[in-house]
Amino acid sequence: MSSPRIAHRPAWAAASVIGITITAATYMVICVVEHRWGTFMSIDGASALMTRLLVAIPVGGCAFLVVGTFVDDAGGMAILDRVRWVLPPLYAVFATLALALLG
Amino acid sequence: MTPELFALLARVHGIVAALALAALTFPVVSLRIHKELGRWTMRMAELSVVLLLAVGGAGIYLYGTYKGGVEPNLLNAAPNLAYLFEAKEHLSVLAMCTAVGGASVLRLSDGGSVSREVAWVLLFGSWLLTGLTGAVGVVVASGAHPAW
Numbered sequence: 001m002s003s004p005r006i007a008h009r010p011a012w013a014a015a016s017v018i019g020i021t022i023t024a025a026t027y028m029v030i031c032v033v034e035h036r037w038g039t040f041m042s043i044d045g046a047s048a049l050m051t052r053l054l055v056a057i058p059v060g061g062c063a064f065l066v067v068g069t070f071v072d073d074a075g076g077m078a079i080l081d082r083v084r085w086v087l088p089p090l091y092a093v094f095a096t097l098a099l100a101l102l103g
Numbered sequence: 104m105t106p107e108l109f110a111l112l113a114r115v116h117g118i119v120a121a122l123a124l125a126a127l128t129f130p131v132v133s134l135r136i137h138k139e140l141g142r143w144t145m146r147m148a149e150l151s152v153v154l155l156l157a158v159g160g161a162g163i164y165l166y167g168t169y170k171g172g173v174e175p176n177l178l179n180a181a182p183n184l185a186y187l188f189e190a191k192e193h194l195s196v197l198a199m200c201t202a203v204g205g206a207s208v209l210r211l212s213d214g215g216s217v218s219r220e221v222a223w224v225l226l227f228g229s230w231l232l233t234g235l236t237g238a239v240g241v242v243v244a245s246g247a248h249p250a251w
Contacts, residue, residue: 008213016207017221024200031193047166049192056196077217080208084221091201091228095235098193 011076015068017083021090023060027052028094035101104168113244116161120237123154127202127230130209134223140214148206148226155202155233159195177246184246191239198232201225 030052071079104112129147137144169188177185205225212218 009211010213010218013208013212013218013221016211017204017225020200020204020207020225024197027196027200028193047163047170049163049166053196080212080217080221084217084224087221087224088228091197091232094197095194095232098197099190101189101193 009068009076010073010080011071012068014071014076014079014083015064015066017080017087018067019060019064021060021083021087022063023056024091024094026056026059028097030055031101032097104165104172106172109165109168109172112161112165116158116165117237117240117244119154119161120158120233120240123151123158123202124230124233124237126151126154127226127233130205131223131227131230134219134226140209140219145206145209148202148209148222151226151229152199152202152206155199155229159199162192162195181246184243187239188243191236191243194232194236194239198229198236201229201232205229 034048034052067079126147130144130151133141133144133147174185174188177188202225205222205228208218208222208225212222
């Protein structure tokens, strides 16, 4: 009997790209808000880093579930086809922003 | 946390990060030179995600002690290094995000050319971000030692 395999699902592959990118974007938005206006939120007992992650990961997780649930495999392939051109400049902006938030 | 434990964990954190960077190199190169998605490409991408998440976990564990015990003195002695640590923190989150995304695409997609290219973009981005984070980490560690 063959071992169980995860079915190839382009919709969920696209969902993971969208979800992870929205997680990163949310994290960076929180960083910018904190940098501009000071720490604007604090979850009890959590450090600033954990607070950012505790907000960003659920937001990205919701995006992952929404895209994975409501987009079919053809739509998933279309998303993957488009995001490959968007991802490099987007993450370059995030990285530049991370370095620009010094001081 | 004692300064000795902090120093030990900080070194382990850096060494595992270097291993993650090495592990990431395999899928980044393999996805460029091979037309088919190899089993080891996927495995190494997933291994690098596990290593990066372990590094991130160790970083979060060290974070409280750094903030309470190291950063205040560092801000007085070398404020630029303290600010650089903030950038390292953000870059490491981006590195983990891109690695998780790239490995997920490899695991979930059909292994076609579009999927492999998206995975390569994400994994190569993670490789660059991990390298940049490591370089910044080395600079910060030169001043942010536990002799507070």
